[in-house]
Amino acid sequence: MKTVLVTGVAGYIGSVLARQLLDNGYKVLGVDALFFGGDAIIGMYNHPNFSFRKGDVRDAALMQDAIKDSDAIVHLAAIVGDPACRQQPELARSINGDGSKQLFDLARKAGNIERFIFASTCSNYGKMEGDEYITETSALNPISLYAELKVEFEKHLMANPGGKDGMVATPLRFSTVYGLSPRVRFDLTVNEFTRDLSLGRTLKIFGEQFWRPYCHVEDLARSCIVVLEADRELVDGDVFGVGDTSENYQKKMLADEMAKIIPDAKIEYVKKDEDPRDYRVDFSKIRDRLGFTITKRVPDGIREIHEILRDGVISDPDSTKFRNSNPEAI
Numbered sequence: 001m002k003t004v005l006v007t008g009v010a011g012y013i014g015s016v017l018a019r020q021l022l023d024n025g026y027k028v029l030g031v032d033a034l035f036f037g038g039d040a041i042i043g044m045y046n047h048p049n050f051s052f053r054k055g056d057v058r059d060a061a062l063m064q065d066a067i068k069d070s071d072a073i074v075h076l077a078a079i080v081g082d083p084a085c086r087q088q089p090e091l092a093r094s095i096n097g098d099g100s101k102q103l104f105d106l107a108r109k110a111g112n113i114e115r116f117i118f119a120s121t122c123s124n125y126g127k128m129e130g131d132e133y134i135t136e137t138s139a140l141n142p143i144s145l146y147a148e149l150k151v152e153f154e155k156h157l158m159a160n161p162g163g164k165d166g167m168v169a170t171p172l173r174f175s176t177v178y179g180l181s182p183r184v185r186f187d188l189t190v191n192e193f194t195r196d197l198s199l200g201r202t203l204k205i206f207g208e209q210f211w212r213p214y215c216h217v218e219d220l221a222r223s224c225i226v227v228l229e230a231d232r233e234l235v236d237g238d239v240f241g242v243g244d245t246s247e248n249y250q251k252k253m254l255a256d257e258m259a260k261i262i263p264d265a266k267i268e269y270v271k272k273d274e275d276p277r278d279y280r281v282d283f284s285k286i287r288d289r290l291g292f293t294i295t296k297r298v299p300d301g302i303r304e305i306h307e308i309l310r311d312g313v314i315s316d317p318d319s320t321k322f323r324n325s326n327p328e329a330i
């Protein structure tokens with residue numbers, strides 16, 4: 001039985017991925033500094049194949065020890081999102097930049113890690129030129145520290161492929177995520193808009209015409225397992241976008257979907273002609289080469305967020321624990 005080291009295991013994506021790995025017969029060794037608490041992993045503690053070490057991925061001794069006991073790594077731990085990185089630039093450089101490189105280099109030297117998967121982002125593309133769909137070969141145009149650090153670390157991985165016997169390195173450029181997870185986030189567009197409309201607020205939408213690709217958290221997490229299990233020559237030192245070409249939406253399209261599901265949704269549009277991120281992405285590569293397809297679409301995510309709020313399961317959806325940055329300081 002293979003052991004997968006998941007960094008950021010208590011996070012929005014990590015807590016979903018860890019459960020999927022356990023369900024697929026893997027052992028999971030989770031590492032997390034628990035910046036947002038550990039509630040998301042409570043439900044796995046009684047699973048015989050789950051273990052956890054609380055700590056910082058920058059702690060070389062801790063990570064060397066965890067690497068020793070693992071066969072593969074999915075590296076998710078990071079300061080996540082443009083606002084959070086803008087608020088804590090030094091910490092972001094230290095974790096997302098230096099800390100990630102140190103982890104990768106330790107894993108490569110250790111010799112026992114077969115796969116290293118890294119959570120990158122479609123934010124690396126910035127803004128599209130004209131109407132062309134973006135692919136993995138399009139130019140990168142990071143316009144935030146968050147994306148700059150992702151691009152930098154992607155390059156480090158792609159410059160160090162495993163070759164015939166070494167550690168296979170694969171960055172994945174995730175779409176913007178949505179949907180329910182044991183660690184809910186309400187600072188992601190679909191989840192945040194749905195929350196506000198479900199609570200009867202008037203949703204003000206800026207830049208309704210700008211495009212972005214979206215992917216459900218369960219599908220994103222599953223893409224890591226697809227890559228983990230792919231033949232090494234199909235994924236070594238190569239980058240894949242994760243999502244589905246039919247799931248690119250303008251913000252107005254998201255609002256239209258919400259209005260179909262949420263009764264009396266109140267939506268106002270505020271004119272804005274500039275958005276630093278505006279792109280439609282073609283995800284044929286991961287579908288054609290690895291057979292990855294999605295199981296959920298944006299309306300499914302809207303429905304599940306709306307229902308959990310309607311049913312009163314989340315008592316304080318405005319709590320700061322559901323966001324990665326301090327809204328006062330953005």
Ligand SMILES: NC(=O)c1ccc[n+]([C@@H]2O[C@H](COP(=O)([O-])OP(=O)(O)OC[C@H]3O[C@@H](n4cnc5c(N)ncnc54)[C@H](O)[C@@H]3O)[C@@H](O)[C@H]2O)c1
Pocket residue numbers: 007008009010011012013014031032033034035036055056057058075076077078079080081095099119120121122173174175176177178183185188324
């Ligand atoms: N959510 C998205 O839309 C999205 C999109 C593209 C890429 N990603 C990437 O996916 C990964 C996971 O994102 P998420 O949405 O689950 O974020 P998250 O903030 O919910 O989870 C990140 C987890 O990492 C932990 N962590 C942060 N720094 C750490 C450190 N130094 N040592 C140990 N643990 C640390 C945090 O405590 C947290 O539990 C990130 O790398 C993110 O950049 C996310």
